[in-house]
Amino acid sequence: MTQAFELPSGVPAASRRVPPFGGFSPVVVRLEVRRMLRNRRTLIFTVIVPVLFFLLFGLNASYGPARYGSGNVSASILISMALYGAVLATTGGGAMVAVERVAGWSRQLRITPLSPVAYIAVKMATALVLGLASVVVVYLVGAVTGKPHMPVWVWVVTALAVWIGSLLFGAFGLFVGYLVPSENVMQLMGFALMLFSFGGGLFIPLSQFSHPLRVLATYTPLYGLNQLVHYPLAGGAFDATWVLNLVAWLAIFGAGAVWRFSQDTARV
Numbered sequence: 001m002t003q004a005f006e007l008p009s010g011v012p013a014a015s016r017r018v019p020p021f022g023g024f025s026p027v028v029v030r031l032e033v034r035r036m037l038r039n040r041r042t043l044i045f046t047v048i049v050p051v052l053f054f055l056l057f058g059l060n061a062s063y064g065p066a067r068y069g070s071g072n073v074s075a076s077i078l079i080s081m082a083l084y085g086a087v088l089a090t091t092g093g094g095a096m097v098a099v100e101r102v103a104g105w106s107r108q109l110r111i112t113p114l115s116p117v118a119y120i121a122v123k124m125a126t127a128l129v130l131g132l133a134s135v136v137v138v139y140l141v142g143a144v145t146g147k148p149h150m151p152v153w154v155w156v157v158t159a160l161a162v163w164i165g166s167l168l169f170g171a172f173g174l175f176v177g178y179l180v181p182s183e184n185v186m187q188l189m190g191f192a193l194m195l196f197s198f199g200g201g202l203f204i205p206l207s208q209f210s211h212p213l214r215v216l217a218t219y220t221p222l223y224g225l226n227q228l229v230h231y232p233l234a235g236g237a238f239d240a241t242w243v244l245n246l247v248a249w250l251a252i253f254g255a256g257a258v259w260r261f262s263q264d265t266a267r268v
Contacts, residue, residue, distance in 0.1 A: 032126040042092055045190065046134045050085030051141050054078055059147050069234040071150030076233060078142040079158050080202050083229055085134035086166035087193060087222070093127030094173025094257075095185050120174065120261065127170035128163070135163045154232045161229040168225060168246065169193075171253035178260030196222045221249045 036042050058077035066073040139159055142148045150158075176189055197203050200222030206214050217223050224245025231238065 029122055029125045029129065032122055033129050036093060036096065036126060036130060041186070042089075042130070045186075046085055046089035046092060046130060047137050050081045050088070050134060050138050053084065054081040054138060054142060055145075057081075058142070059145060064147055064149070069150075069236070070154060071148065071233050074142075075148035075150040075154075076230060078138065078148040079162065079230055079233060080226070082135045082138040082159070083162045083166065083222075083226065084193075084197055084202060085138055086131040086162050087169045087197075088190070089130035089134045090127040090166045090168075090170040091173040091189055091193060092186055093130045094123055094170045094175075095177040095189055096126075097123060097174060097177035120257070123174060124167065124170050127173065128167060131166040131170075132163050135159055135166075150233055157232045158229055161232070165225045165229055165246070168221070168250050168253065171250060171257050172221070175253050175256035175260060178257065196220055199223070200226045202226050218245065221245075221253075224249070 054077060058074045058081065060074075063073040063077070068076045136159075139155070143155075173189065176192075177185060180188060199217050199220035201209075201217060202222055206217055209217060218241065224242040227239065227242040228246065231242075
């Protein structure tokens with residue numbers, strides 16, 4: 001009688017069963033989040049840096065009385081810094097696949113019942129949890145200072161928009177994480193996100209750009225998301241190109257992540 005192939009875990013392949021949802025579970029996500037939070041650089045860049053930026057640039061005495069839509073300029077800066085932190089968090093959560101590939105962890109996971117789709121879902125869920133932590137901390141600091149002024153519903157809607165919208169950069173992190181197998185991937189992406197932030201009007205209002213730069217900014221990955229999360233506060237005419245920009249970049253990053261993931265698994 002032919003014996004069942006023995007996996008490294010010592011469990012016969014014939015007796016292995018695929019768990020529900022391909023192995024995705026809140027327990028796995030919780031373990032991933034705890035592992036990410038043990039990384040001091042993760043906490044510094046996703047929580048502390050956005051808070052420091054808000055405290056440095058959002059508490060200017062002239063921003064309190066300066067109106068911006070239904071609130072003030074300080075409120076606009078709060079939203080921008082929360083978005084920056086959430087984008088850093090979700091990008092970092094997705095990009096961890098690069099470090100895992102270098103360490104051989106991704107290969108180890110493939111001999112477990114965890115399906116590839118569930119593995120990607122765990123990474124995206126982890127990115128969202130980290131993004132939520134960044135948004136909550138930045139908004140809490142803003143509320144404690146008392147400087148940002150906007151209606152209560154705008155506080156809630158913009159926070160949710162920043163959090164959910166930041167998932168776009170979870171896909172970006174996965175794409176680059178599979179594209180660049182390096183332990184220094186976050187340094188590379190940190191530089192890229194800084195350029196995206198300036199180009200998308202996150203740090204400098206687009207009204208201060210020259211006309212050619214304003215046109216170029218509309219094609220950058222953060223442009224549409226930045227405009228959408230500020231819209232509940234800024235008001236005015238809604239521009240459908242914001243949504244088009246967001247959807248287009250989500251499709252690009254998502255397709256890139258799927259492509260690189262399929263190429264990576266094909267080599268195993």
